[in-house]
Amino acid sequence: MGNLRLHLGLITALLFLLPIFNLQAAFSESFEITNVKICLKVDRNRNPIHVTNKLPGGTQNVYAWFSWKNAPKSQTITARWHYVSEDIHILDSPVTLTRHSDQGVLILRMPEDKPLPSGMYRMDIEADGKVLNSTSFTVRPDRNR
Numbered sequence: 001m002g003n004l005r006l007h008l009g010l011i012t013a014l015l016f017l018l019p020i021f022n023l024q025a026a027f028s029e030s031f032e033i034t035n036v037k038i039c040l041k042v043d044r045n046r047n048p049i050h051v052t053n054k055l056p057g058g059t060q061n062v063y064a065w066f067s068w069k070n071a072p073k074s075q076t077i078t079a080r081w082h083y084v085s086e087d088i089h090i091l092d093s094p095v096t097l098t099r100h101s102d103q104g105v106l107i108l109r110m111p112e113d114k115p116l117p118s119g120m121y122r123m124d125i126e127a128d129g130k131v132l133n134s135t136s137f138t139v140r141p142d143r144n145r
Helices: 002-027
Strands: 032-042 048-051 061-069 076-083 088-096 103-109 119-127 130-139
Touching: 032 119, 032 130, 048 061, 061 119, 061 130, 088 103, 103 119
Parallel strands: none
Antiparallel strands: 032 048, 032 061, 061 103, 076 088, 076 119, 119 130
């Protein structure tokens, strides 16, 4: 009978502690990229203007606006830009996030007078070797060339 009371007491204690552990897990949410938008421009407050995943031919700059939550201090991310049409890795852009904001802008720029080739592109945002978010876009053929 004594062992039964001891086991019931331990089970009761465990059942009491489980909600506490679940409550702690809810408060320790993990870092995540919550949104990514490809756009043609950003305003002076770095908000996206003309959000689209189909960019006109002749485009030289692609803006990727993104937002996040629960970033640890000095969290580093890497934007990996890919030209999918020819399976080419274009560029890695490492960025350290600030705690003063919850949004940022990544930019893929071509040299002056050089438009992005037409085709499919992808941009992955990674942290600690894990892809947190990914977005694709198309650059249409340039009718002026």
